[in-house]
Amino acid sequence: MLNNKKINIFLLIIALGLFIFLPRFLSGYWVRVITTIFMYAVIAQGMNLMSGYMGYLPFGNAMFFGIGAYVTAIAMSKGLPFLLAVPLAAITAILFSIILGLPVLRLRGHYFAIATIGMSGAILSVVQNATEVTGGAMGTTLPIIDKAPGVVYYYFYLAMLALMVITTLSLYFIIKSKLGFGIRSIKANEDAANSMGINTTYHKVIAWAVSALFTSIAGALYAYWMSFIGPDEVFDVMIAVNTIVIMLIGGAGSILGPIIGAFIVELFAEVAWSAFLEYHLAVLGIIIIVIVIFIPKGMVGSISDFTKKRKLRTGKKVTV
Amino acid sequence: MGLQMLVNAILLGGLYALMGIGFSLQWGISGIINLSYGAMVMLGSYISLEFFNLFHIDPFISMIMSGAILFVLGAIIYRGLLQPFLKGGIVFTLILTFAVRLIMENIILKAWSADYRTIRLSYAGSNFQFVDAYVPLIKFLSFIVAGILIYLTYLFMMKTKTGKGIQAVALDKEGAMAVGINVEKMYMINFALGTALAGITGSLWASIYSFSPHLIGIIVGKVFIIAILGGLGNIWGAAAGGLLLGFAEVAGASFLGSQWQEAIGMVIMVGVLLFRPHGLMGKKFFG
Amino acid sequence: MKDNIILKIESLSKYFGALKAVDDVSFEVKKGEIVGLIGPNGAGKTTVTNLVNGTYSKTTGKVFFKGSDVSDLKPYQIARMGLTRTYQVVKPLVGMTVEENVLVGSLFGRKNRDNDMKNAIKRAKEIIKLVGLKKKKDSLVSDITLPDLKKMEFARVLAMEPEVVFLDEVMAGLNPTEVEEASNLVKRVRKEKELSIVYIEHIMKAVMGISDRIVVLHHGKKIVEGTPQKVINDQAVIEAYLGKRYAKGIKEVSNEG
Numbered sequence: 001m002l003n004n005k006k007i008n009i010f011l012l013i014i015a016l017g018l019f020i021f022l023p024r025f026l027s028g029y030w031v032r033v034i035t036t037i038f039m040y041a042v043i044a045q046g047m048n049l050m051s052g053y054m055g056y057l058p059f060g061n062a063m064f065f066g067i068g069a070y071v072t073a074i075a076m077s078k079g080l081p082f083l084l085a086v087p088l089a090a091i092t093a094i095l096f097s098i099i100l101g102l103p104v105l106r107l108r109g110h111y112f113a114i115a116t117i118g119m120s121g122a123i124l125s126v127v128q129n130a131t132e133v134t135g136g137a138m139g140t141t142l143p144i145i146d147k148a149p150g151v152v153y154y155y156f157y158l159a160m161l162a163l164m165v166i167t168t169l170s171l172y173f174i175i176k177s178k179l180g181f182g183i184r185s186i187k188a189n190e191d192a193a194n195s196m197g198i199n200t201t202y203h204k205v206i207a208w209a210v211s212a213l214f215t216s217i218a219g220a221l222y223a224y225w226m227s228f229i230g231p232d233e234v235f236d237v238m239i240a241v242n243t244i245v246i247m248l249i250g251g252a253g254s255i256l257g258p259i260i261g262a263f264i265v266e267l268f269a270e271v272a273w274s275a276f277l278e279y280h281l282a283v284l285g286i287i288i289i290v291i292v293i294f295i296p297k298g299m300v301g302s303i304s305d306f307t308k309k310r311k312l313r314t315g316k317k318v319t320v
Numbered sequence: 321m322g323l324q325m326l327v328n329a330i331l332l333g334g335l336y337a338l339m340g341i342g343f344s345l346q347w348g349i350s351g352i353i354n355l356s357y358g359a360m361v362m363l364g365s366y367i368s369l370e371f372f373n374l375f376h377i378d379p380f381i382s383m384i385m386s387g388a389i390l391f392v393l394g395a396i397i398y399r400g401l402l403q404p405f406l407k408g409g410i411v412f413t414l415i416l417t418f419a420v421r422l423i424m425e426n427i428i429l430k431a432w433s434a435d436y437r438t439i440r441l442s443y444a445g446s447n448f449q450f451v452d453a454y455v456p457l458i459k460f461l462s463f464i465v466a467g468i469l470i471y472l473t474y475l476f477m478m479k480t481k482t483g484k485g486i487q488a489v490a491l492d493k494e495g496a497m498a499v500g501i502n503v504e505k506m507y508m509i510n511f512a513l514g515t516a517l518a519g520i521t522g523s524l525w526a527s528i529y530s531f532s533p534h535l536i537g538i539i540v541g542k543v544f545i546i547a548i549l550g551g552l553g554n555i556w557g558a559a560a561g562g563l564l565l566g567f568a569e570v571a572g573a574s575f576l577g578s579q580w581q582e583a584i585g586m587v588i589m590v591g592v593l594l595f596r597p598h599g600l601m602g603k604k605f606f607g
Numbered sequence: 608m609k610d611n612i613i614l615k616i617e618s619l620s621k622y623f624g625a626l627k628a629v630d631d632v633s634f635e636v637k638k639g640e641i642v643g644l645i646g647p648n649g650a651g652k653t654t655v656t657n658l659v660n661g662t663y664s665k666t667t668g669k670v671f672f673k674g675s676d677v678s679d680l681k682p683y684q685i686a687r688m689g690l691t692r693t694y695q696v697v698k699p700l701v702g703m704t705v706e707e708n709v710l711v712g713s714l715f716g717r718k719n720r721d722n723d724m725k726n727a728i729k730r731a732k733e734i735i736k737l738v739g740l741k742k743k744k745d746s747l748v749s750d751i752t753l754p755d756l757k758k759m760e761f762a763r764v765l766a767m768e769p770e771v772v773f774l775d776e777v778m779a780g781l782n783p784t785e786v787e788e789a790s791n792l793v794k795r796v797r798k799e800k801e802l803s804i805v806y807i808e809h810i811m812k813a814v815m816g817i818s819d820r821i822v823v824l825h826h827g828k829k830i831v832e833g834t835p836q837k838v839i840n841d842q843a844v845i846e847a848y849l850g851k852r853y854a855k856g857i858k859e860v861s862n863e864g
Binding site for chain 1: 347353401405408410411412414415416418419420421422423425426427429430537541544545548583586587589590593594
């Protein structure tokens with residue numbers, strides 16, 4: 001970003017302040033849209049850590065979103081308050097990521113991505129069929145909050161915003177830390193990383209657990225927000241596709257990329273879908289292709305390249 | 321397992337085998353996980369549908385057209401869209417093939433709607449008896465055709481110059497380059513062969529079952545399993561994988577109820593990935 | 608095990624099916640020694656390195672490091688004990704700068720020392736200065752020359768504070784001036800850091816001038832071991848590897864050095 005760290009922090013705080021007060025000027029519909037953007041940013045950050053920074057693409061990562069949603073729903077149906085159900089959901093997701101991760105993270109590249117799709121599909125099937133516990137294919141409900149809709153939307157808006165900020169900050173500190181260097185080394189050259197004393201399995205499992213943590217909390221919030229969830233909805237492969245597109249547009253391997261990407265993708269979706277209803281699939285497909293061809297490094301990557309080139313041309317010293 | 325169930329499993333498995341080989345070749349040799357594969361199969365079905373409705377041509381004949389059209393389509397997609405971005409890694413190829421799927425799915429939806437379609441053949445109801453099991457004629461014919469095509473694919477890979485070129489590239493890319501083989505052309509032909517097989521499978525499918533764009537995602541799920549079971553790029557492995565999936569689905573449906581069908585497949589796939597990532601047939605090689 | 612033997616390789620073998628890449632190789636490395644490991648292409652030198660550092664599983668044989676049996680440890684565990692290696696074809700951490708690469712070595716190299724960020728950065732900066740890469744420390748590894756990449760990989764390994772380093776063909780791709788510079792650097796560092804080095808090389812001049820002892824591999828087997836003088840004069844080595852004319856030239860070099 002801009003070179004002065006203090007200016008960056010100042011700008012981000014201003015942006016945060018704006019976001020907090022924005023809903024006063026927007027209709028309920030747009031508040032919900034932006035809440036969804038925050039949610040996608042969180043899911044994308046989870047993928048960003050795994051794929052953008054570590055080089056392992058968990059195509060089926062939405063499974064943690066679904067797990068977060070369902071554990072919350074089931075826990076609350078047994079009488080647990082929301083604030084206890086969420087940690088339970090998160091812990092469940094983390095446990096899944098560790099238990100499934102230990103064998104699967106040994107698999108390189110393609111295999112890992114596919115294995116996660118398989119797992120996601122298997123979990124979806126189980127949820128669809130374990131009707132007594134999960135409500136099966138028909139879905140399940142959560143307690144409705146007894147307050148005015150506008151107030152409820154605002155609460156969830158703030159909650160998602162907080163989650164997005166916390167997730168992004170966590171990612172920032174992880175990447176700067178020793179753990180972050182270990183994670184990045186895996187993407188850079190896994191063999192060399194091993195020979196340098198990095199326990200790559202440990203790093204991979206931790207990264208996936210962190211990814212599962214944030215994704216599952218997003219799912220938990222989503223479930224309580226919607227009051228009703230179905231398996232096809234929360235385990236939908238399109239969540240993963242959307243997330244990947246967000247990462248591509250925003251720029252993977254950067255801290256703010258997923259947030260920028262989420263805004264661009266969701267806002268475009270809002271504008272375009274009503275215009276292209278019958279062709280929205282094809283339009284999405286064409287957009288993906290266009291992005292890959294013209295901005296493969298995403299917004300953050302392309303802007304960073306652009307500023308570097310400009311500095312070289314104008315003779316200024318290049319600072320990274 | 322009763323004889324009828326066995327017969328059902330084998331007939332289904334044969335079709336799955338043909339279906340899985342194309343995907344397995346694309347992934348194992350061309351290195352592309354083709355998420356549009358399901359749409360390719362369905363396109364084959366719809367092509368045969370049109371040939372039947374417009375010209376009364378039997379799908380067992382129009383499958384040649386499906387194969388040819390899908391071959392060309394595959395070559396164009398590989399050359400124009402995938403090859404330039406191979407260096408982007410798996411994220412790019414996954415998302416690009418997914419984009420192709422979206423576009424194809426939309427085209428199919430607009431042209432033929434989401435309704436389930438069928439091709440009503442005059443001999444659709446006939447079957448013959450094998451001991452005490454009924455063998456539907458069309459499924460049997462499809463099985464035979466699938467078997468012949470699988471064998472022809474094997475012969476192509478083993479006996480023709482192009483096929484051997486593809487094999488060489490699969491085994492040792494640098495070595496193949498060193499002896500003057502046009503590696504990219506081999507990848508492209510292999511990929512196009514995969515889409516051709518998908519199209520032909522679609523035609524056969526259309527003669528037996530109803531079809532709609534809904535099946536696109538489901539088919540991709542199945543071919544994943546078949547490819548992994550058999551080992552990527554392995555023709556006979558994918559054939560075995562297809563048969564195995566056929567068995568698993570038929571047996572699963574009758575013992576556990578049809579809802580668990582998909583879960584079984586997924587669980588098997590993940591299991592194989594964890595314990596024998598090279599597939600049940602061992603290391604990747606031809607036949 | 609004798610006190611000053613830091614690394615002991617015992618009957619190491621690696622068979623890839625019928626191919627015996629390494630066949631019953633044994634030798635020792637004393638503390639502070641530079642042992643040259645030479646042999647023609649395919650002799651098994653890099654395979655031995657991969658076996659010792661845990662990258663390959665062993666068909667037979669054992670490895671003892673500082674008295675402990677490390678034969679079944681994973682590469683990261685062996686690295687943390689102080690047994691390290693560089694790569695014949697350099698493996699830089701792509702996407703990171705020179706300083707970050709060395710920092711990774713500094714952060715993860717050794718257990719039981721100050722591995723927090725601040726100390727690790729300090730250590731990395733010192734090593735970078737030692738090898739002479741200070742000016743390039745903020746360059747991306749994709750932007751620097753091959754000799755600098757080799758220096759960086761050396762620095763990365765040094766930042767791990769190793770006791771034994773396997774330098775795998777560190778001179779490959781360097782011109783004679785660079786080779787000279789690199790040799791001097793290795794000698795200087797060995798002295799300062801009290802390292803033991805297994806020096807895998809092709810370039811005769813570099814190996815002969817720097818090694819205390821030499822082990823010669825051919826077709827996966829050890830054919831000779833001894834001082835540079837002894838090795839040059841050994842018939843089996845001359846015929847199998849050096850060739851008569853070449854051996855004569857070596858004799859002259861070693862008489863100088």
